[in-house]
Amino acid sequence: MIEIRVVGYHRRRLRPGAVTSMGSVMPLGVSSVERPGQLDPGGPAADDIAPLWWGLLAAGTVIALLVAVLLVLPMVRRRRRMPDASADHDDVPQQLANRWIIGLGVVMPGAILIAVLVFSVSTMRTVSRAAPAGSVVIDVVSYQFWWAASYPADDPDDDVIVANEIHIPVGEPVELRLTSADVIHSFWAPELQGKLDMLPDGTNTLVIEADEPGEYLGACAEFCGVQHALMRFVVIAEPPDEFAAWLFAQRSPASDATADAAQRGQELFAAEDCGACHTVRGAAEAGAATMPGPDLTHVASRRTLAAATIPNTPVELARWLRDPDAVKPGTTMPAPELTADEIDDLVAYLESLR
Numbered sequence: 563m564i565e566i567r568v569v570g571y572h573r574r575r576l577r578p579g580a581v582t583s584m585g586s587v588m589p590l591g592v593s594s595v596e597r598p599g600q601l602d603p604g605g606p607a608a609d610d611i612a613p614l615w616w617g618l619l620a621a622g623t624v625i626a627l628l629v630a631v632l633l634v635l636p637m638v639r640r641r642r643r644m645p646d647a648s649a650d651h652d653d654v655p656q657q658l659a660n661r662w663i664i665g666l667g668v669v670m671p672g673a674i675l676i677a678v679l680v681f682s683v684s685t686m687r688t689v690s691r692a693a694p695a696g697s698v699v700i701d702v703v704s705y706q707f708w709w710a711a712s713y714p715a716d717d718p719d720d721d722v723i724v725a726n727e728i729h730i731p732v733g734e735p736v737e738l739r740l741t742s743a744d745v746i747h748s749f750w751a752p753e754l755q756g757k758l759d760m761l762p763d764g765t766n767t768l769v770i771e772a773d774e775p776g777e778y779l780g781a782c783a784e785f786c787g788v789q790h791a792l793m794r795f796v797v798i799a800e801p802p803d804e805f806a807a808w809l810f811a812q813r814s815p816a817s818d819a820t821a822d823a824a825q826r827g828q829e830l831f832a833a834e835d836c837g838a839c840h841t842v843r844g845a846a847e848a849g850a851a852t853m854p855g856p857d858l859t860h861v862a863s864r865r866t867l868a869a870a871t872i873p874n875t876p877v878e879l880a881r882w883l884r885d886p887d888a889v890k891p892g893t894t895m896p897a898p899e900l901t902a903d904e905i906d907d908l909v910a911y912l913e914s915l916r
Contacts, residue, residue, distance in 0.1 A: 815844020
């Protein structure tokens with residue numbers, strides 16, 4: 563079942579390292595544009611969800627004001643009658659009191675709940691529509707604490723797998739097949755859709771669509787462990803021709819290291835057994851990983867690192883490699899025992915993977 567929520571992470575276009583209102587460092591390395599509002603729909607599903615949110619806000623406000631008036635009114639009436647202590651205050655007929663109790667305590671709450679139910683179910687049916695035949699299909703797998711997005715092809719060797727980024731064509735419905743590799747997570751890109759749980763024993767389907775090009779920040783919306791708060795991802799909406807070009811480039815194998823530092827880094831990658839967790843397609847020293855870790859074939863082309871926690875720059879990459887736990891406490895990425903020069907060589911190699 564899709565759960566509709568409209569608060570939390572949103573599309574941002576901020577400078578690298580800019581501080582958000584939540585006090586966290588914004589990782590996206592894109593141009594500085596004003597931060598969109600909390601309710602800034604970027605696709606058809608979010609457009610359908612927004613009226614429900616505003617309707618619930620309006621209804622809640624009216625009910626809160628009515629309750630406040632009904633609480634204050636008896637106190638005001640009592641104060642006006644206080645001087646006449648001998649008067650009989652029991653001047654409200656019991657029948658009228660019963661009508662108020664039935665009307666405000668039974669009829670009105672029942673009518674409100676029925677209206678909310680009808681509005682909510684209608685919205686959920688709208689945003690749960692299936693993608694048309696021929697739409698882009700992406701398999702999204704959640705891990706503690708990162709995301710893998712796979713673009714299946716007719717030939718499995720042409721499958722594209724990226725970490726913490728989901729590229730989609732603008733103006734086209736995209737079908738996401740969501741599952742979890744460990745515990746229950748929840749996929750949530752609030753400017754594009756409601757949230758949907760990702761289960762380890764099944765697959766849920768969610769359709770997203772973006773109205774315009776941009777970067778839409780998302781996050782896990784189901785507590786899943788110590789790194790839940792920093793388990794983020796970015797949905798990148800591109801014009802269809804740019805999306806096709808990106809997908810074609812991602813299907814190519816890793817680039818060969820040519821610079822001396824990059825070649826030394828490639829040797830370190832093999833010597834440190836990084837390939838046990840990470841795959842680099844096309845590299846002679848690295849085959850398929852035996853443990854789950856982000857595919858690094860084109861890691862240098864990605865915008866962020868560490869589940870969209872830090873920007874993908876050489877400086878931040880070196881900081882991540884030196885001490886991953888300092889960047890994301892509780893991460894399963896071990897810190898390699900390397901010298902500063904070896905870290906620089908490894909960064910040079912990973913920066914060559916574009």
